[in-house]
Amino acid sequence: MSGITIRNIRKSFGATRVLHDVSLSIADGEFLTLLGPSGCGKSTLLRILAGLEVQDTGSIEIGGRVVDGVRPKRRDVAMVFQSYALYPHMSVAANIALPLRMRRLSRAQRLPLIGRWLPGSGPVISGIEMEVSRTAEALGIAHLLNRKPGQLSGGQRQRVAVGRAMVRHPAVFLMDEPLSNLDAKLRVQMRTEIKDLHRRLGVTFVYVTHDQAEAMTLSDRVVVMRDGEMLQVAPPQEIYADPNDIRVAEFLGSPKINMVDATMREPGLVDLAGSALSVACEIAPGSKFTVGIRPEAFQFAEHSGPGVITGSVRMVEHMGSDLFVYFDPSGLEQPLIARLSAERTHIVAGQTLHVSVRSDQLLVFDRDGRRVRARDVSSAHSSTPAREWAR
Amino acid sequence: MSAIRLSPAAAILRHGVLVLTSAFILVPFVWMVSLSLKSPGEIFRATFSVLPAQFYGVDNYAKAITSVPLPRYMGNGLLVCALILAAQILVCAPAAYALAKLKFWGRDFIFAMVLVGLLLPHQVLSLPLFILCYKLDILNTYLALVIPYVVSPFGIFLFRQFFKKIPNDIVHAARLDGLCELAIVWKIMVPMALPAVIAFSIFSVVAHWNDLFWPLIAVRDGNLMPAPLGIMAFKNEEAGNDYGPLMAASTLVVAPLLIAFLAAQKWFVEGMTGGSVK
Ligand SMILES: Nc1ncnc2c1ncn2[C@@H]1O[C@H](COP(=O)(O)OP(=O)(O)OP(=O)(O)O)[C@@H](O)[C@H]1O
Ligand SMILES: [Mg+2]
Numbered sequence: 001m002s003g004i005t006i007r008n009i010r011k012s013f014g015a016t017r018v019l020h021d022v023s024l025s026i027a028d029g030e031f032l033t034l035l036g037p038s039g040c041g042k043s044t045l046l047r048i049l050a051g052l053e054v055q056d057t058g059s060i061e062i063g064g065r066v067v068d069g070v071r072p073k074r075r076d077v078a079m080v081f082q083s084y085a086l087y088p089h090m091s092v093a094a095n096i097a098l099p100l101r102m103r104r105l106s107r108a109q110r111l112p113l114i115g116r117w118l119p120g121s122g123p124v125i126s127g128i129e130m131e132v133s134r135t136a137e138a139l140g141i142a143h144l145l146n147r148k149p150g151q152l153s154g155g156q157r158q159r160v161a162v163g164r165a166m167v168r169h170p171a172v173f174l175m176d177e178p179l180s181n182l183d184a185k186l187r188v189q190m191r192t193e194i195k196d197l198h199r200r201l202g203v204t205f206v207y208v209t210h211d212q213a214e215a216m217t218l219s220d221r222v223v224v225m226r227d228g229e230m231l232q233v234a235p236p237q238e239i240y241a242d243p244n245d246i247r248v249a250e251f252l253g254s255p256k257i258n259m260v261d262a263t264m265r266e267p268g269l270v271d272l273a274g275s276a277l278s279v280a281c282e283i284a285p286g287s288k289f290t291v292g293i294r295p296e297a298f299q300f301a302e303h304s305g306p307g308v309i310t311g312s313v314r315m316v317e318h319m320g321s322d323l324f325v326y327f328d329p330s331g332l333e334q335p336l337i338a339r340l341s342a343e344r345t346h347i348v349a350g351q352t353l354h355v356s357v358r359s360d361q362l363l364v365f366d367r368d369g370r371r372v373r374a375r376d377v378s379s380a381h382s383s384t385p386a387r388e389w390a391r
Numbered sequence: 392m393s394a395i396r397l398s399p400a401a402a403i404l405r406h407g408v409l410v411l412t413s414a415f416i417l418v419p420f421v422w423m424v425s426l427s428l429k430s431p432g433e434i435f436r437a438t439f440s441v442l443p444a445q446f447y448g449v450d451n452y453a454k455a456i457t458s459v460p461l462p463r464y465m466g467n468g469l470l471v472c473a474l475i476l477a478a479q480i481l482v483c484a485p486a487a488y489a490l491a492k493l494k495f496w497g498r499d500f501i502f503a504m505v506l507v508g509l510l511l512p513h514q515v516l517s518l519p520l521f522i523l524c525y526k527l528d529i530l531n532t533y534l535a536l537v538i539p540y541v542v543s544p545f546g547i548f549l550f551r552q553f554f555k556k557i558p559n560d561i562v563h564a565a566r567l568d569g570l571c572e573l574a575i576v577w578k579i580m581v582p583m584a585l586p587a588v589i590a591f592s593i594f595s596v597v598a599h600w601n602d603l604f605w606p607l608i609a610v611r612d613g614n615l616m617p618a619p620l621g622i623m624a625f626k627n628e629e630a631g632n633d634y635g636p637l638m639a640a641s642t643l644v645v646a647p648l649l650i651a652f653l654a655a656q657k658w659f660v661e662g663m664t665g666g667s668v669k
Pocket of ligand 2: 042043044082176
C-alpha cells in the first residue's frame with residue numbers, strides 16, 4: 001500500500017512561485033509521469049515528495065501516512081537523479097550498498113576496518129553484499145562493481161543510480177529525468193528497461209521528463225505541467241487525443257498541432273481556412289475561437305468540395321513512410337502541416353492540395369484556451385480546473 | 392599549454408627569470424645546508440664555497456642531536472601540529488558544510504565574519520589569546536600551543552569553496568540513503584574534497600611547525616618547546632657562535648617539511664587551483 005496523495009501544495013523560492021496549489025492522487029503501483037517544459041516545477045514537486053524540500057502549504061501522504069516533516073530517509077522513497085548523483089569516491093558496489101549499510105548496520109558496525117569484526121555485523125554485511133550483487137546482476141552491471149563511477153559510461157552510471165535506488169525495495173520510486181543525459185538510442189533501450197522494472201517491482205513510480213515520447217510510452221497516467229500548475233491528468237492516449245487545454249494540445253505531438261482561428265458561421269458550421277467545416281459543438285454563431293487539428297487528422301482529397309481545405313503546397317518533408325506537407329490555405333498567415341501517407345500520394349511543392357478533416361477530429365478551444373467539447377453547451381463545465389481531473 | 396611554443400629568445404628570458412627567482416629563494420637553504428657541513432674555522436673564512444673543504448657534517452649533526460634535546464623538540468612539534476590539524480579539520484569541515492549547503496538565518500553574515508577572520512593576522516590576537524590562556528590556566532602546556540589555532544578561518548573558507556562545487560543532488564541522494572548531516576560531511580563531502588583537505592593540511596603543518604611567535608609567548612618549559620623555539624634555546628646555550636651545529640639543527644627541522652611537501656605536491660597544486668571536483 002503506497003499510493004500518494006498530494007494536497008494543495010504550494011511552493012515559492014523567494015518571489016518566484018514555483019508550484020501553485022498542486023493536488024493529485026497517485027494509485028499504488030501506478031506509473032505516473034510529470035511532463036512539462038523546463039522550469040515548470042517538476043523537480044521541485046519531486047523533491048517535495050522525497051522530503052528534500054519543504055512545501056510552503058499543503059500536505060503529502062504516502063501509503064496513507066502523512067509524511068509532512070518526516071525526514072527523507074523515513075519516507076520509504078528512493079530517487080534517481082538527473083545527474084545520477086553517484087558518490088565519485090566510492091566503488092559501484094559501495095554506492096549501491098550504502099543505503100542498506102545505513103539502515104541495517106549500527107553506527108559502530110559501520111566504522112571502517114573494525115566495524116566488520118564487531119559482533120553480529122558479519123552476517124549482515126554478507127547479506128548486504130549478496131543483495132548488492134543480485135541487484136547488479138539484474139541490471140547487468142555485475143562486472144562493474146569494483147569500478148568508480150568516473151570510469152563508467154552514461155548508461156552504466158544510470159543503471160548504478162537505479163540500482164542504488166532499488167536495492168532497498170522502496171515503496172515509491174521517484175525518477176527525475178533519468179534518461180536525459182543519454183544518447184537517443186540508449187534512451188529508447190533504457191525506456192523499455194524502466195518499464196520492465198516497473199512491471200517487476202510493481203511499486204509506485206513517479207517519473208519526471210520533458211520528453212513526450214517517454215511520457216507516452218511509459219505511463220499509466222501523465223500529468224502535463226506548465227508554470228507550476230497541472231493542466232491535465234489523464235492516460236497518455238487521452239492526453240493526446242482529448243486535451244483539456246490548448247497548452248496541452250500544443251505541448252504534445254510532433255510535428256506540432258495546427259492551431260487555426262475560426263469563426264462560427266451558424267450552429268454546427270465553422271469558417272476555417274477558407275472553407276466551411278462542420279463541428280459538433282454548439283457555440284453561439286459569430287463567436288471566435290481556436291481549432292486544433294493534428295497533422296495526421298488531414299486526409300488527402302482528390303477534389304475541393306464541402307468540408308475540404310485547399311491550399312498551395314509550400315514545402316514537403318519526406319519522413320520515410322510519411323510526408324509532412326506544409327501548405328498555405330487562403331486567408332491563413334501560417335502554413336498548416338499535414339501528415340500524409342507517402343505511398344498513396346505524390347505531392348510536390350507549388351501544387352494545389354486538397355485535404356479533408358473529420359469533424360470529430362477538430363479540437364475546439366475557446367478564447368481562454370480551454371477545450372470546448374462536443375455538445376458541450378455550458379462553457380462553465382468545460383472550464384473545470386485541472387485538479388478536478390485528478391482522481 | 393604545451394601547444395604554445397616560445398621563440399628561443401623568449402624561452403631563454405623566461406627561464407632566466409625563473410632561475411633567478413628560484414635561486415633567490417633557494418640560496419639561503421643551500422647556504423644553511425652547506426654551513427651545517429663545515430668546521431667552525433671554515434664558516435668564518437672570507438671565501439665561500441658550497442662544498443666544505445673539510446667534511447665536518449658528522450660532528451655538527453651529532454652535536455645538534457645530543458647537546459640539546461632536538462628529538463624532543465621535534466617530537467613536540469609533531470604532536471602539536473598533529474593536534475592542531477586534527478582539531479582544525481574537525482571544526483572546519485562541518486562549519487564549511489553548513490556554510491556551503493545548509494540554509495539558515497544569518498548564514499551570509501557568519502560567512503562574512505569568516506572572511507574578516509581571514510584578513511586578521513594571528514599576531515594581532517596574541518595578547519587577548521595570552522590572557523585567555525592565562526584565565527584558562529593552560530599557559531605552559533601543550534593545550535596553550537593548540538587551542539588558539541583550533542578554528543581556522545582559512546580552512547573554513549577553503550573547504551566551503553570546495554563543498555559549494557559539489558552538486559546538491561549528491562547531498563540529497565545521501566539524505567535519501569539515510570546519512571545524517573554529520574555523516575554527509577565525513578563520508579561524502581570530505582572524501583570528495585580530498586585535494587583541498589590535503590592542501591590545507593600542508594599549509595597548516597608548515598605554518599605551525601615553523602611557528603616561533605606564539606610558542607615563545609605560550610610556553611617556557613623546555614620540555615614543551617617545539618623545534619624553532621628549541622633552536623633558539625640552542626643558540627642561547629651554546630653562547631651564540633657555534634653556527635655549524637645550529638645550521639645542522641635547522642636543516643634537521645626543515646627536512647621533514649620538504650619531504651612531506653614533495654610527497655604531496657600533486658594534491659597541493661590541485662587543491663589550491665581548485666576545480667577538481669567533477
Ligand atoms: N533552490 C532554488 N532556489 C531558487 N529557485 C529555484 C530553486 N530550485 C528551483 N528553483 C526555480 O524553480 C523553478 C522550477 O524549478 P524545477 O527545478 O522544479 O524545474 P523543472 O521543471 O524540474 O525543470 P527542468 O526540466 O529544467 O529540470 C525554476 O524557475 C527554478 O529556477
Ligand atoms: Mg528538473
